[in-house]
Amino acid sequence: xxxxxxxxxxxxxxxxxxxxxxxxxxxxxxxxxxxxxxxxxxxxxxxxxxxxxxxxxxxxxxxxxxxxxxxxxxxxxxxxxxxxxxxxxxxxxxxxxxxxxxxxxxxxxxxxxxxxxxxxxxxxxxxxxxxxxxxxxxxxxxxxxxxxxxxxxxxxxxxxxxxxxxxxxxxxxxxxxxxxxxxxxxxxxxxxxxxxxxxxxxxxxxxxxxxxxxxxxxxxxxxxxxxxx
Numbered sequence: 001x002x003x004x005x006x007x008x009x010x011x012x013x014x015x016x017x018x019x020x021x022x023x024x025x026x027x028x029x030x031x032x033x034x035x036x037x038x039x040x041x042x043x044x045x046x047x048x049x050x051x052x053x054x055x056x057x058x059x060x061x062x063x064x065x066x067x068x069x070x071x072x073x074x075x076x077x078x079x080x081x082x083x084x085x086x087x088x089x090x091x092x093x094x095x096x097x098x099x100x101x102x103x104x105x106x107x108x109x110x111x112x113x114x115x116x117x118x119x120x121x122x123x124x125x126x127x128x129x130x131x132x133x134x135x136x137x138x139x140x141x142x143x144x145x146x147x148x149x150x151x152x153x154x155x156x157x158x159x160x161x162x163x164x165x166x167x168x169x170x171x172x173x174x175x176x177x178x179x180x181x182x183x184x185x186x187x188x189x190x191x192x193x194x195x196x197x198x199x200x201x202x203x204x205x206x207x208x209x210x211x212x213x214x215x216x217x218x219x220x221x222x223x224x225x226x227x228x229x
Contacts, residue, residue, distance in 0.1 A: 006038045015045040033063025037072055044076075052076050067096030074106055078113070086110050101131035108140050117147045135164055139171055146174060151181040169198045176208055185212035203229060 006021035019042045025035040036059035040052035053076055059069040074089035087110050093103045104127035111120035121144045127137045138161035145154035158175040165171060176191030189212045195205040210225035 006035070006042070010038065010042050010045060013045075015042040018042040018045075031062040033059040033061075033066050033069060035059075036062070037066065037069050040072060040076075048079070065096060067093050067100075071097065071100070071103060071106070074110075078106065078109055081113070083110050083113050099130055101127045101134050101137070104130065105134060105137050105140070108137070108144070112140065112144065117144050120144050121148065135161060139165075139168070142171070142174060142178075146178055151178040154178045155182065167198065169195055169202065172198070173202060173204060176205070180208050180212060183215075185215045188212040189216075 006018045006025065009015070009018035009021055019039060022035045022039040022042065025032055026039070029035075036055045040055040040059070043050045043055070044052050053073065056069055056073040056076065059066060060073070063069065070089045070093040074086040074093060077083075077086035077089060087107070090103055090107045090110065093100065094107075097103055104123045108120045108124035108127060111117075111123060114120075121141070124137055124140045124144060127134060128141065131137075138157045142154045142158035142161060145151070145157060155175065155178050158171055158178065162168065162171055162175060172191050172195045176188045176195065179185075179187040179191060189209050192205040192209040192212070195202050196209075199205075206225045206228045210222050210229065213219075213222035213225060
């Protein structure tokens with residue numbers, strides 16, 4: 001079990017106080033594995049690129065049955081592009097944390113990085129089945145359905161994600177592209193306009209809006225977009 005004070009500080013967005021609390025826990029017991037996990041998470045909260053692997057290695061050395069340590073180490077390995085190492089750790093996490101949506105979600109990310117989209121989709125669907133409120137899984141599902149040329153399913157997953165993440169430029173761009181694949185040109189234009197309002201440097205947004213205006217016979221609007229490419 002993670003130290004309660006450290007976790008409370010971390011969830012309140014006070015990682016420095018969390019680090020102090022985890023440090024105090026380790027002063028009392030230097031072999032308390034969960035405190036190393038909490039310390040790693042707090043440091044990653046401050047700096048997502050922090051070298052947290054030594055802390056997580058220590059957590060597993062002192063408590064090899066603490067599933068959260070394997071899950072967190074898998075996330076760090078994914079960040080560092082150690083895909084096989086992440087998959088091995090996720091296997092250990094799955095054994096110790098059965099039916100964890102986060103384990104399956106991170107496995108989906110790992111398989112996606114390998115471009116094994118079928119296995120990635122299977123893992124993402126399982127994560128979604130276990131926790132329908134895990135919003136990042138909807139984005140991953142949308143990406144995977146798009147890769148597997150299933151635009152209707154991609155639109156459905158992205159629609160749910162974007163209801164709660166209205167500032168995600170990449171998701172809007174993918175949503176617009178899948179709408180174009182379905183022949184929904186007005187919807188493509190609306191989404192690409194939203195992308196441009198958020199990031200004027202997204203060339204693909206102008207391109208797909210241009211294509212859609214051409215399909216709809218909007219010559220003047222198409223000319224305006226071609227001038228921006």
